[in-house]
Amino acid sequence: MGHTTPVTISQSHLPPSRRNGFRGFMHKLNQQRALVWMSIPFLIWLFIFKYLPIWGWTIAFQDFKPARKLLDQQWVGLKHFRFLFQDEHFLRVMRNTLAMSFINLVLGFVTAIILAILLNELRQIVFKRVVQTISYLPHFISWVVAASIISTALSADGGIVNEVLMWLGLIKEPILWLGEGSYFWGILGASEVWKNVGWNTIIYLAAMTMIDPSQYEAAEMDGAGRFQWIWHVTLPGLKPVFIILLIMNIGNLLESGFEPQYLLGNGMNVDYSENLDIFVLKYGIQMGNFSLSIAAGMFKTVVSFILLFSANHIAKRLGEERLF
Amino acid sequence: MASKRFGTMGLVFIMMVSMITACSGSVGKDPALKDSNEKVTFTYFNATAGRDINTNETRIGKILEDQTGVNWKLEHLVGDSNTKIGTFIASNDFPDVIVPDGTIDKLLDAGAFIPLNDLIDKYGPNIKRVYGPYYNLMKAQDGNIYFLPLSAVVGDYLPAPNVEQGAFWVQRRVLKEAGYPKIKTLDEYLTLIRNYVKKHADEGLTGYLALTTQDRFYALTNAPMHLAGYPNDGGTIIDMKSHQATDYGDEEITKRYLKELNQLNAEGLFDKASFVDNYDQYLGKLTSGKVLGFFDYRWQAGQALNNLQEASKQSGNDDMEYIGLPVVYDKNIKDQYIDPSSFVNNRGIGITVSAKDPVRIIKFFDNLLTDENQVLSNWGVKGETYDVDKKGRFYRTKEQIKQTGQDAFRESFGFKYFEYSWPRYGSGSTLPDGNSVGPGRQPEVARMSYTEGDKMLLKAYGVKSFSQMFSAPDERPWYPAWSIPIVQGSPAQLFQQKKGDLQRKYFPRIVLSAPGQFESIWNEYTTEFNKLDVKEYEELITKEVVKKIETAGKK
Numbered sequence: 001m002g003h004t005t006p007v008t009i010s011q012s013h014l015p016p017s018r019r020n021g022f023r024g025f026m027h028k029l030n031q032q033r034a035l036v037w038m039s040i041p042f043l044i045w046l047f048i049f050k051y052l053p054i055w056g057w058t059i060a061f062q063d064f065k066p067a068r069k070l071l072d073q074q075w076v077g078l079k080h081f082r083f084l085f086q087d088e089h090f091l092r093v094m095r096n097t098l099a100m101s102f103i104n105l106v107l108g109f110v111t112a113i114i115l116a117i118l119l120n121e122l123r124q125i126v127f128k129r130v131v132q133t134i135s136y137l138p139h140f141i142s143w144v145v146a147a148s149i150i151s152t153a154l155s156a157d158g159g160i161v162n163e164v165l166m167w168l169g170l171i172k173e174p175i176l177w178l179g180e181g182s183y184f185w186g187i188l189g190a191s192e193v194w195k196n197v198g199w200n201t202i203i204y205l206a207a208m209t210m211i212d213p214s215q216y217e218a219a220e221m222d223g224a225g226r227f228q229w230i231w232h233v234t235l236p237g238l239k240p241v242f243i244i245l246l247i248m249n250i251g252n253l254l255e256s257g258f259e260p261q262y263l264l265g266n267g268m269n270v271d272y273s274e275n276l277d278i279f280v281l282k283y284g285i286q287m288g289n290f291s292l293s294i295a296a297g298m299f300k301t302v303v304s305f306i307l308l309f310s311a312n313h314i315a316k317r318l319g320e321e322r323l324f
Numbered sequence: 325m326a327s328k329r330f331g332t333m334g335l336v337f338i339m340m341v342s343m344i345t346a347c348s349g350s351v352g353k354d355p356a357l358k359d360s361n362e363k364v365t366f367t368y369f370n371a372t373a374g375r376d377i378n379t380n381e382t383r384i385g386k387i388l389e390d391q392t393g394v395n396w397k398l399e400h401l402v403g404d405s406n407t408k409i410g411t412f413i414a415s416n417d418f419p420d421v422i423v424p425d426g427t428i429d430k431l432l433d434a435g436a437f438i439p440l441n442d443l444i445d446k447y448g449p450n451i452k453r454v455y456g457p458y459y460n461l462m463k464a465q466d467g468n469i470y471f472l473p474l475s476a477v478v479g480d481y482l483p484a485p486n487v488e489q490g491a492f493w494v495q496r497r498v499l500k501e502a503g504y505p506k507i508k509t510l511d512e513y514l515t516l517i518r519n520y521v522k523k524h525a526d527e528g529l530t531g532y533l534a535l536t537t538q539d540r541f542y543a544l545t546n547a548p549m550h551l552a553g554y555p556n557d558g559g560t561i562i563d564m565k566s567h568q569a570t571d572y573g574d575e576e577i578t579k580r581y582l583k584e585l586n587q588l589n590a591e592g593l594f595d596k597a598s599f600v601d602n603y604d605q606y607l608g609k610l611t612s613g614k615v616l617g618f619f620d621y622r623w624q625a626g627q628a629l630n631n632l633q634e635a636s637k638q639s640g641n642d643d644m645e646y647i648g649l650p651v652v653y654d655k656n657i658k659d660q661y662i663d664p665s666s667f668v669n670n671r672g673i674g675i676t677v678s679a680k681d682p683v684r685i686i687k688f689f690d691n692l693l694t695d696e697n698q699v700l701s702n703w704g705v706k707g708e709t710y711d712v713d714k715k716g717r718f719y720r721t722k723e724q725i726k727q728t729g730q731d732a733f734r735e736s737f738g739f740k741y742f743e744y745s746w747p748r749y750g751s752g753s754t755l756p757d758g759n760s761v762g763p764g765r766q767p768e769v770a771r772m773s774y775t776e777g778d779k780m781l782l783k784a785y786g787v788k789s790f791s792q793m794f795s796a797p798d799e800r801p802w803y804p805a806w807s808i809p810i811v812q813g814s815p816a817q818l819f820q821q822k823k824g825d826l827q828r829k830y831f832p833r834i835v836l837s838a839p840g841q842f843e844s845i846w847n848e849y850t851t852e853f854n855k856l857d858v859k860e861y862e863e864l865i866t867k868e869v870v871k872k873i874e875t876a877g878k879k
Contacts, residue, residue, distance in 0.1 A: 148604060151600070152605070156597045179596070179832070285406060
């Protein structure tokens with residue numbers, strides 16, 4: 001990544017073709033027919049797997065029963081959307097979804113960039129590799145196992161977190177970490193960082209290798225110290241990657257994850273742990289109400305679409321790197 | 325040139341069409357397969373966790389294959405059953421037979437099972453013999469039978485010698501120290517625990533524990549029903565006379581139980597982590613031996629109880645083991661922990677619309693239901709896994725009991741795959757010669773498997789088996805009410821879901837609050853509870869209970 005010159009030159013830069021309009025188009029098509037033929041299977045693939053399923057969205061407007069044919073389905077208009085938006089839990093669920101997403105987003109970026117910079121500054125290659133490997137190993141643990149590790153660590157009898165805090169004299173008696181709703185977001189954020197920080201650094205480390213070493217040399221000549229290097233060379237070098245990732249992640253703001261909340265959630269923290277996905281699981285899939293699940297899915301897609309385009313648009317206005 | 329281009333396009337089109345259709349091509353039925361004893365392999369899906377295997381790799385499966393020529397490729401559940409069954413339904417492609425456990429309504433709704441009536445008439449004399457008395461309970465609304473339940477009792481009903489259901493469990497050392505008193509009421513039970521903790525204050529003991537994780541939450545909410553002298557009917561209690569169903573979520577009996585837990589918590593005897601621990605942590609705590617008492621069903625705590633039993637067999641000290649007690653609220657309540665003889669008609673095995681040869685399958689089912697094959701799939705092979713004494717009584721030697729109790733052996737021999745989840749004589753069935761169909765219910769086998777500690781306990785309480793400490797179940801033709809099907813997405817189902825959410829949120833608060841706040845939080849909870857559509861749910865259950873009593877009378 002980084003600053004690249006556009007490979008394809010758009011048509012407007014070319015001298016006007018001799019044959020315009022449809023004939024010009026056909027001429028061009030003929031010229032590039034090998035490319036066109038090559039792209040057709042992928043277009044078909046795209047169509048079948050990415051566009052045909054959109055047909056399934058019609059389910060959101062029916063009382064869907066799996067075995068019935070389309071014409072036998074009962075059409076109910078916006079009933080499921082109404083149920084979704086009118087449920088008293090919906091606001092709470094949305095708040096939790098957005099809050100957890102936001103926490104993950106900010107924490108995820110900050111910790112990954114800091115770790116990447118620290119790793120980048122290391123000169124001891126062996127140590128660097130060891131740290132990197134250890135930090136990205138948790139990424140490969142499934143959430144089921146990770147949640148077990150987390151709840152054991154937070155356990156009130158003998159959990160390491162309580163033990164350490166008691167030893168340090170910060171608390172007098174063990175805290176029921178997962179039993180206190182307001183702690184949940186913090187626990188989740190910390191868990192996500194623990195699990196994914198190493199993995200998230202990889203892309204930044206890759207981006208750092210793209211930074212021209214002469215910039216560092218120039219900075220050194222100008223008498224820059226370690227922190228000024230980082231501030232004036234490394235961070236600006238990371239900016240394009242950062243912005244692209246930010247735009248993409250903003251598009252996913254309604255995807256706060258499902259597994260950790262489901263596995264760590266319980267009756268005592270439900271006010272903070274229940275997010276949109278769990279709500280849909282409970283009132284949609286578990287009750288055989290596929291229509292509600294689809295309605296929620298559509299809602300998520302539409303919101304994501306709007307968020308993604310806005311973020312991209314803002315980036316464009318600010319003259320920054322952007323997605324499309 | 326033009327024709328060549330057209331030719332290429334045509335070629336691409338044909339390739340694409342063939343690519344799309346290639347996947348949906350089906351293997352044609354071979355009529356020659358029918359009615360012959362030629363070897364064939366069918367597929368079988370079981371919606372519980374297990375190891376995937378071909379049945380002819382097991383001893384029992386091999387014998388059955390020699391009889392019928394049928395081998396089964398077993399597939400078990402990985403992950404969530406709703407998702408897996410949903411995938412089958414969405415693709416409309418099923419294994420030959422399915423044992424869907426709790427998701428059977430979804431399959432019936434989707435029309436995944438074929439009606440069995442004609443097949444049974446033609447090819448199923450044994451199926452008729454076993455299931456005939458229950459036909460009224462098995463028929464769907466359209467009069468068809470779509471699956472064979474697993475609980476049709478044949479012969480005289482034989483109760484289980486060991487506690488297989490719910491109970492208030494207490495550690496043996498607690499009873500020992502108190503001199504084996506008779507425990508009947510919850511007060512007596514809790515006093516017992518309180519006294520023990522008082523005497524052993526510095527041992528870090530947990531007085532009482534509850535299981536609340538995810539879909540096992542009912543281990544907390546079901547206790548009041550049992551304490552009030554009802555069997556496990558799920559979220560409702562059903563009046564013996566009027567047959568009126570009541571959801572007891574907001575009743576006095578629930579309040580009384582929570583009040584006791586609240587009190588225990590205030591005294592520091594209740595493990596607060598009960599509400600955050602996951603299932604593994606729960607089992608771990610039981611196995612640690614630090615917990616004095618808890619309420620649960622044998623099948624949920626079983627793993628921990630078995631481990632403790634193993635450990636005590638090695639050490640010869642059974643202090644840490646638990647014993648299940650039929651605890652009730654008051655002296656005059658008759659306990660009903662043991663399931664009445666029942667016919668569960670929403671669990672079973674069905675043949676799917678994708679089945680290649682339903683006739684062969686129904687013949688296999690029928691063959692399973694002979695007395696000989698029921699003995700084979702439960703007792704195994706004579707001289708190897710059981711013996712017969714001079715009077716014709718089946719028994720197992722100590723070694724056989726040990727061997728047949730081991731998981732690895734149960735897998736390789738095939739008990740694990742054939743003693744349940746197939747058309748079968750229901751639990752508690754007996755053979756014409758009086759032997760129990762299930763070895764676990766044969767008194768000789770139970771006696772042989774008791775340790776010295778067990779015998780001592782039984783003697784102290786003057787009973788022959790652990791289940792004799794419990795009252796015999798009363799006749800309840802509707803039992804179990806939890807098997808009453810609730811229509812997907814109906815108001816009743818919505819009520820159940822909302823009630824579950826509400827209780828998961830409030831019960832921890834109620835139990836862990838300071839005793840002074842108990843009333844106000846309880847009131848807050850009942851206010852929320854009564855906003856839900858409980859009336860409609862209770863009416864539905866009452867109506868279905870009455871219907872079940874009527875059909876059972878006709879059977």
